[in-house]
Amino acid sequence: MADRRILLAGIQHETNGFSNLRTTLADFRSYQYAEGSAIIERYAGSGTEIGGMIRGAAAAGLELVPTLFTFAMPAGLVEAGAFEKLLGVIEHHARPLAPFDGALVVLHGAMDVAGREDADAGVVRFVRGFLAPNAPVVATLDYHANISQGLVDAADVLVGYDTFPHSDFFERGEEAASILGRLLDGMERPAKAFRKLPLLPATVKQATTAPPMARILAAAHAAEGRPGVLTCTVAAGYTYGDVPHLGAAVLAYGEAAAATAAADHVAGLLWAARSELRADLVAPDEAVARAMRAGRGPVVLVDAADNLGGGAPGDGTVLLAELLRQQAQGALVVLWDPEAVEAAAGVGVGGRFIGAIGAKADRHHGTPVPVEGDVRFVGPKTYVRDGSYMKGTRVDMGHVAVLRVQGTTIVLTSLRVPPFDATHLRCLGLDPAAQQILVVKSAAAWRGAFGDVVADAILTDTPGICSQRPDRLPYSRLRRPVYPIDPAVVWTHS
Ligand SMILES: [Zn+2]
Numbered sequence: 001m002a003d004r005r006i007l008l009a010g011i012q013h014e015t016n017g018f019s020n021l022r023t024t025l026a027d028f029r030s031y032q033y034a035e036g037s038a039i040i041e042r043y044a045g046s047g048t049e050i051g052g053m054i055r056g057a058a059a060a061g062l063e064l065v066p067t068l069f070t071f072a073m074p075a076g077l078v079e080a081g082a083f084e085k086l087l088g089v090i091e092h093h094a095r096p097l098a099p100f101d102g103a104l105v106v107l108h109g110a111m112d113v114a115g116r117e118d119a120d121a122g123v124v125r126f127v128r129g130f131l132a133p134n135a136p137v138v139a140t141l142d143y144h145a146n147i148s149q150g151l152v153d154a155a156d157v158l159v160g161y162d163t164f165p166h167s168d169f170f171e172r173g174e175e176a177a178s179i180l181g182r183l184l185d186g187m188e189r190p191a192k193a194f195r196k197l198p199l200l201p202a203t204v205k206q207a208t209t210a211p212p213m214a215r216i217l218a219a220a221h222a223a224e225g226r227p228g229v230l231t232c233t234v235a236a237g238y239t240y241g242d243v244p245h246l247g248a249a250v251l252a253y254g255e256a257a258a259a260t261a262a263a264d265h266v267a268g269l270l271w272a273a274r275s276e277l278r279a280d281l282v283a284p285d286e287a288v289a290r291a292m293r294a295g296r297g298p299v300v301l302v303d304a305a306d307n308l309g310g311g312a313p314g315d316g317t318v319l320l321a322e323l324l325r326q327q328a329q330g331a332l333v334v335l336w337d338p339e340a341v342e343a344a345a346g347v348g349v350g351g352r353f354i355g356a357i358g359a360k361a362d363r364h365h366g367t368p369v370p371v372e373g374d375v376r377f378v379g380p381k382t383y384v385r386d387g388s389y390m391k392g393t394r395v396d397m398g399h400v401a402v403l404r405v406q407g408t409t410i411v412l413t414s415l416r417v418p419p420f421d422a423t424h425l426r427c428l429g430l431d432p433a434a435q436q437i438l439v440v441k442s443a444a445a446w447r448g449a450f451g452d453v454v455a456d457a458i459l460t461d462t463p464g465i466c467s468q469r470p471d472r473l474p475y476s477r478l479r480r481p482v483y484p485i486d487p488a489v490v491w492t493h494s
Pocket of ligand 1: 144
């Protein structure tokens, strides 16, 4: 049975409904992008879903036919033309070899394409067009997927990450390939139990290494060990999409009664934990003062409202302004500002930079901060991740400038660089462990980069399009009531 041919495709995006940065084809091409056999060459052995699918397919005797894998940094709506082009690439590689015996699809689950409803479900339905009748589709999802009924209906099985910070890309890819192999070996098509909750958990409370999510994931894993349950996914959801299917969900597959019992049990635990999933935030001035007073560093100031991993620009200046105002020493801030990088390059290493930096993408993340300081480094930078987040993948920082302003080191980048791996600082000769204060534009994923060296972390109440206070976000399509915006909302199992 080694010649069962499986279409392999992946389009991943987490789309922030409040960002004015449109996501273009160039954004997909510049982050993660490979077509055809280059997918296998690039991702075999990497800590990604594709890496896991390659291993799992080999173990199950499946022949993968790779078409497209791409992933753009979270940002605003995906341009319709870009999405059509990506589907066209899948078609280009799939059409000559169709029909396939099955498909493995890598999705995020929170993609929003201009003018389209539920684009993730659209990808699965598109892929089905190249399969034999009744051929199974298994897809992987991010823990931050806003799972829709349409997506559940479109795929035979969905497998979501069990970790945040995400570190099980490979394992979930391998699991998806293994499930597909069993379906093709004659395992009965599993029943689906889908529970959508009216719940928007604060991103900073979603870490699966801490309560309450640690115990909820433990319950999901225990459910997977029960007879009749094939797999169980907990999706925390992504609060920053402006879509009707926003929010957390639990999904279980298997024999109907067992899957239903598993989904109801885990969803009940998640709903019962809702008050623990609200963020407690500290005002920026107080957060900086506390970090300066701390006996031991580094203290991480979590700027979750400007979370790059959630589609915010990563150029918010509220904490930088406060660090400079209070004359903090040993602080490190990374900001996206292509204009300032160019200006610093004009000054050159050893020169004096004078200008306003940051807060140029929109009006939601503070105002540009006037600074004067020494230029310590200018030049292009790329690095290869070597931590728990997508180990082995290459990241382009674009052009980078390092400034020293009072006691604060400011790294300016021309591309948006998330703090998911400490290498983005180490490659510049900056040791995160040696800092007193680290500003991170991330909700929880920064723990994968700095979690082992950090002395303390403070969740700051900054403004931004990834605010931990959903009541401040300008939704137009949100279904109400929803917790915590409507604290008295009632949910009962469907
Ligand atoms: Zn995620």
